[in-house]
Amino acid sequence: MKRAVVVVCDSLRRDMMTTETTPNLLAVASRSVVFKDFSPVFPSVTRSSSPAIATGCHPVNHGILGSAMVIDEGTGPVCASVGDPDFVDRLRKVRGTVLFRPTISELLQDVGDAKIFSNVSAGAAYLLDPEGYGYVYHRAGSYGPGRKPVPAADRLDIAVGIEGDAEMTRRFCRDVIEGGVVFGTLWLSEPDNAGHNSPLGSPTHIAAIKSADRCVGNVLEAIAVVDPHFTETVLFVCSDHGMNSVRRTIDIAYQLVHSGFKSSYHSDDIVVADSGTSARIHISNSAKDRKQDLINFLNNQDWVDRAFSSDDLHDIGSPSCPGTSIVIAMAGDNVANEYGVSGMSDCAIGPDEVDQQIGVGQHGGAGFGEVQPFLFVRGPNLRASVSEAKVSLVDLAPTILEHLDVKPPRMDGRSLLPIMTRWAV
Structure with a gap:
């Protein structure tokens, strides 16, 4: 039986992998196609990344534009956190749908079960399958097809962090790998959770990286039992x-x-939706004559790397999005922190984030460390190799669907199978 398995080590930079901290990840890399030029979407936040993986589309095309979004529920535009458990329902009521494109779970509904285990924010987890075509397991609530809650004994009662990730991985290996599920996703909270609360490279952060690596090792062990030679599994x-x-x-x-x-x-004439080291500014009709002056003002601030209209997103590798919003990439540099980890950025905060600590990790923009995700792919007839091809998160969905013999609909991404099989054994 063909299957596809995705394991996400949230926010792990590829330059922080070592033989000491990530032996299992390096073991995967030694037997995989390693993509050297793998990039995130913009904004580089999990709440936009999860639907990018699920739909094969950039944020402007799948519809989730950052960690927070400006929505109007009838009383004027307000900033809402995409991570909240009820965000999916709120967005559906506002615009009639959650995502603008179908997810992998939806496209596989006639092929087999899709099961997603996630320990990041509830919103990011639910956006992998907001309509409930498969199963989504999260500590805030788990559901199956039709978004029906799972039985009490099947809930994912864990905490965010190292211990919760470990327990979730055990469940994932049992229910997905051993259970013969066609498509499974395991989205770990580490090292993102530790990175947001401690300096990058600190003992706490390194411990979180090691924990994510152990989870990857557990998945490898489970696959080795059911498909030791990766004849069916990608x-x-x-x-x-x-x-x-x-x-x-x-x-x-x-x-x-x-x-x-x-x-x-x-006031709601101008509303700011911050996404860590990026932000989107919504401009109402009453303030639209201020737009160009506002762009000019922002581009003269030392905390802005660049401010531009949302119809100029192609400049940062994303499709354009005509409208009245302004996108900000916050300023930064490549200076190293106290633990020798390079990359500093200014961080946008709102009224509920005044306790954001200086010196801890953050993301959302296009700074040095933020654009260093990694991608290893192991599967049938794939030889260990290094690819120079430019790829991104949006390429995962079409690759998964092609492996499972499902023709993908229109997507921003492309299947990587033709690229990888150039080096087939």
């Missing part, structure tokens, strides 16, 4: 983005009020 081991260290924190809404562009801190 295994994708990757991260969705990397991390930079927080250099400064910037309350963009406060800056816009202070500079006269926004009427008041909580």
Whole structure:
């Protein structure tokens, strides 16, 4: 039986893999096609990355534009956290759908079960299959087909972090690998969880990297029992983005009020949706005449790397998105932190994030460490090799579907099987 397995080590930078910290990951790499030029989507956040993997499309085409989004539920535009458990339902009520493109789970509904285990934010987990074509297991609530809650005995009662990831991996190996599921995703919370709360490269962060590596090792052991020679299984081991260290924190809404562009801190003429080291500014009709002046103002701030219209996203490797919003990539540099990990970025914060710590990890933009995810692919007739091809998160879905003999619909990504089989054994 053909199967596809995806393991995501959230925010693990490829330059932080060593024989000491990631022996299992390096073992996978030694028997896989390693993609040297693997890039995240923009913004480089998990809540936009998960539907990018699920749909094979960039954020502007699947519809989730960052860690937070501006939505109007009838009382004017407000900033809503995409990570909240109820965000999917709120977005469906606002626009009638959650994602603009079908997910892998939907496309495989006539082929076999899809099971997703995730220990990141609830919103990011549910966006992998928001309509419930398969199973999604998360600590905030788990559901099966039709989004029906799973039985109490089947819930994923874990905590975020190392111990929760370990327990989730045990469940994943039992229910997905040993259970003969056609498509399974294991999305670990580490080392992202530790990175957001401790300096990159610190003992706490390194311990989290080692824990993610152990989870990968457990998956390898489980596959070795059911398909030791990878004759039917394609295994994708990757991260969705990397991390930079927080250099400064910037309350963009406060800056816009202070500079006269926004009427008041909580006004809805201009609404800021921050996504770590990037942000999107929604401009209402009443303020649209301020747009170009606002872009000029932002591009003169030392905390902005670049501010541009959403219809210029092709400049950062993403399709354009005509509209009245402004996209900001926060400024940064390649300076190393106290543990020798390079990459610093300014971080956008909102009123609920004033406790964001200087010096811990963050992502969302296009800084040095943020654009260093990794991708290893092992599968039938694939020889260990290094590919120079430029690939990204959106290429996983079409590759998975082709392996499972399902013709993908229109996607931004392309199947990597033709690239990888050039070096077939």
